[in-house]
Amino acid sequence: MIMKARVTVTLKTDVLDPQGKAIHGALATLGFEGVDSVRQGKLIELELDETDRDEAKRKVEAMCEKLLANTVIENYAIDLSN
16 A cells, blocks of 8 residues: 655744745736735655555655655655555
């Protein structure tokens, strides 16, 4: 059975986000009004050969802690589905 994991990685709120600022400026230039701020991140999709939901979450958390996110400056959220 394949379990799918979606990991969303974003910068912590106190970390400056230059890409978010650039996107915000570009949106304003294109005429999109009413956008107060922009924070950008990344989405990582994984397929795991795992049937146990708790074990899958443990594995993905370990992947995030070791490689997928820089936990000093980034947060991550995991969404699991079958």
